[in-house]
Amino acid sequence: MIKMKNLTLGYKKEKILNKLNLKIKKGEFIGIIGPSGAGKSTLLMSVVGGIKVFDGHFEVLDYNMENIKKKELIKLRKQVGIIFQGYNLVDRLSVLDNVISGMLKDIPMARAIIKYYKEKELKKVQKLMEIVDIQKHSLKRCDELSGGQRQRVAIARALASDPKIILADEPISALDQKSAEKVMKILEKINEDLKVTIIANLHHLEIANQYCHRIIGVNKGIIIFDGKPSELTNEIIEKIYEGEASEEPEE
Numbered sequence: 001m002i003k004m005k006n007l008t009l010g011y012k013k014e015k016i017l018n019k020l021n022l023k024i025k026k027g028e029f030i031g032i033i034g035p036s037g038a039g040k041s042t043l044l045m046s047v048v049g050g051i052k053v054f055d056g057h058f059e060v061l062d063y064n065m066e067n068i069k070k071k072e073l074i075k076l077r078k079q080v081g082i083i084f085q086g087y088n089l090v091d092r093l094s095v096l097d098n099v100i101s102g103m104l105k106d107i108p109m110a111r112a113i114i115k116y117y118k119e120k121e122l123k124k125v126q127k128l129m130e131i132v133d134i135q136k137h138s139l140k141r142c143d144e145l146s147g148g149q150r151q152r153v154a155i156a157r158a159l160a161s162d163p164k165i166i167l168a169d170e171p172i173s174a175l176d177q178k179s180a181e182k183v184m185k186i187l188e189k190i191n192e193d194l195k196v197t198i199i200a201n202l203h204h205l206e207i208a209n210q211y212c213h214r215i216i217g218v219n220k221g222i223i224i225f226d227g228k229p230s231e232l233t234n235e236i237i238e239k240i241y242e243g244e245a246s247e248e249p250e251e
């Protein structure tokens with residue numbers, strides 16, 4: 001579902017990621033690790049376009065990303081859910097309204113404004129809230145929730161559009177360990193039960209090893225490692241984090 005062949009990516013005139021060769025299949029759970037500035041976010045966000053392709057071949061869900069047209073990009077983006085470190089929810093709206101907003105492409109805007117939702121839509125939102133275990137708080141405003149609860153709402157909202165891929169950009173960086181584990185377990189369950197491909201940028205090496213089936217290690221715009229967590233040796237880990245200023249990779 002994602003193919004990169006000798007792909008060079010970046011911004012305007014600056015090349016950030018060089019000669020990437022990756023194939024990502026349906027149902028994978030991938031963790032991208034590496035030091036700050038390595039290019040992890042650039043790699044992740046390239047999946048929804050907006051990152052310049054300098055050279056090479058790049059395909060996402062059968063769309064050729066090299067010269068993708070705006071109309072096709074809109075279609076592609078509807079099939080990809082994104083979760084951010086900062087949640088990106090509408091704080092003054094309820095959990096239910098935030099989750100249902102993820103379905104808005106299917107709901108005419110006027111109905112969304114007056115909050116007139118169909119039975120079928122409400123049933124789906126209910127199910128999504130159960131998947132992320134937030135149903136108890138469905139009518140609470142999002143600014144009344146903890147960080148972990150907000151991230152779970154963000155996951156339910158991302159799922160509302162039935163995505164084929166979920167991109168998670170440091171989904172647990174702002175959370176305490178217990179909340180982080182709950183979020184990772186939910187992502188694991190979504191990956192297993194719904195067969196959604198998940199690609200996550202993770203700062204915590206231990207968490208990446210525990211939950212992801214495949215690890216991609218990036219340093220200075222180059223893929224240093226691509227394999228199973230069990231194949232990561234101390235030597236490889238040192239190489240991935242080489243140059244990171246006196247920071248422990250786990251923290």
Ligand SMILES: Nc1ncnc2c1ncn2[C@@H]1O[C@H](COP(=O)(O)OP(=O)(O)OP(=O)(O)O)[C@@H](O)[C@H]1O
Pocket residue numbers: 011014016034035036037038039040041042043
């Ligand atoms: N919008 C942008 N325009 C130009 N350069 C950018 C832009 N976003 C990121 N960069 C540059 O691209 C490089 C890689 O950044 P990126 O955010 O992909 O790294 P990262 O590994 O995700 O880092 P972090 O872990 O700190 O988030 C950095 O040198 C950064 O300054």
